[in-house]
Amino acid sequence: MPATPIRFDDGAAYELMMGRWSVLVGERFLDWLDVPDGARWLDIGCGNGAFTELLVNRCRPADVQAFDTSAEQLAYARTRLPAGAPVTWTEADAMRLPVADAASDAAVMALVLFFVPEPAVGVAEMCRAVRSGGVVAAYHWDVLGDGFPLAPIATEMLKLGVPPRMAPSSAASTLEASAALWQAAGLQQVRTCAITVQRTFDSFEDYWRSGEPSNTLRPMFEDMSAEEREMLKANVRRRLQAGDGPLTVSARANAVCGIKP
Numbered sequence: 614m615p616a617t618p619i620r621f622d623d624g625a626a627y628e629l630m631m632g633r634w635s636v637l638v639g640e641r642f643l644d645w646l647d648v649p650d651g652a653r654w655l656d657i658g659c660g661n662g663a664f665t666e667l668l669v670n671r672c673r674p675a676d677v678q679a680f681d682t683s684a685e686q687l688a689y690a691r692t693r694l695p696a697g698a699p700v701t702w703t704e705a706d707a708m709r710l711p712v713a714d715a716a717s718d719a720a721v722m723a724l725v726l727f728f729v730p731e732p733a734v735g736v737a738e739m740c741r742a743v744r745s746g747g748v749v750a751a752y753h754w755d756v757l758g759d760g761f762p763l764a765p766i767a768t769e770m771l772k773l774g775v776p777p778r779m780a781p782s783s784a785a786s787t788l789e790a791s792a793a794l795w796q797a798a799g800l801q802q803v804r805t806c807a808i809t810v811q812r813t814f815d816s817f818e819d820y821w822r823s824g825e826p827s828n829t830l831r832p833m834f835e836d837m838s839a840e841e842r843e844m845l846k847a848n849v850r851r852r853l854q855a856g857d858g859p860l861t862v863s864a865r866a867n868a869v870c871g872i873k874p
């Protein structure tokens with residue numbers, strides 16, 4: 614039976630679970646990219662706008678065209694920036710962007726490439742859309758190297774015999790695979806870097822609550838009995854050596870960028 618696709622259908626839940634993590638990586642990613650202010654950006658798979666808002670505040674873009682396939686994520690995104698912000702939000706697929714050729718300075722995917730059914734097609738679309746000399750870039754959790762922020766829960770789930778769902782193109786998320794995709798697309802000056810971030814939660818309970826609405830883990834939680842969920846929770850607490858106070862959790866993303874010839 615084919616796996617149920619991972620759907621993003623609640624922008625507010627996404628904010629609690631992943632939006633804050635994305636911004637932690639996004640800050641470091643934008644410093645690393647170092648695109649000058651005033652650029653015309655494409656933000657592909659913009660989700661609920663967490664990274665888009667960061668982009669607007671940090672890079673003073675002339676224009677951001679933000680795209681996502683989820684109407685619910687876009688509905689949340691449309692509420693988060695003040696009127697007059699230079700952003701347009703459009704429902705569209707990363708593999709068929711409704712944009713002109715070579716009309717943008719930079720195209721990015723923040724935590725998206727591993728969801729795109731054919732990553733090479735998504736990268737080709739970004740290449741088509743940016744001008745010569747423009748930047749094509751992405752960051753994605755190192756899901757195969759336990760870099761996903763909820764990896765401690767996923768690992769303990771697996772030990773209980775419940776395999777967590779993987780994003781369909783997870784193989785594209787390693788540094789090597791990302792660099793190979795960028796090179797195969799004909800991009801030049803391809804660079805990669807691993808970005809490790811830490812997020813401090815008020816308590817273990819706070820971390821656990823942030824994981825419950827996760828698009829990848831929620832269906833597994835729903836299929837477990839109350840006893841199994843309690844056992845899982847105890848195992849995750851032990852794994853993280855969590856006490857009664859604040860809990861700091863690390864995560865790692867892989868970033869890649871290149872220049873269109």
Ligand SMILES: C[S@@+](CC[C@H](N)C(=O)[O-])C[C@H]1O[C@@H](n2cnc3c(N)ncnc32)[C@H](O)[C@@H]1O
Pocket residue numbers: 621631632635657658659660661662663664680681682683686705706707708722723724725728729730
């Ligand atoms: C993990 S979220 C990242 C959201 C945002 N970029 C961020 O950094 O918080 C992944 C997003 O990619 C979107 N997505 C998945 N497949 C897509 C596709 N083929 N084209 C466009 N967006 C897609 C999902 O709807 C979801 O909002």
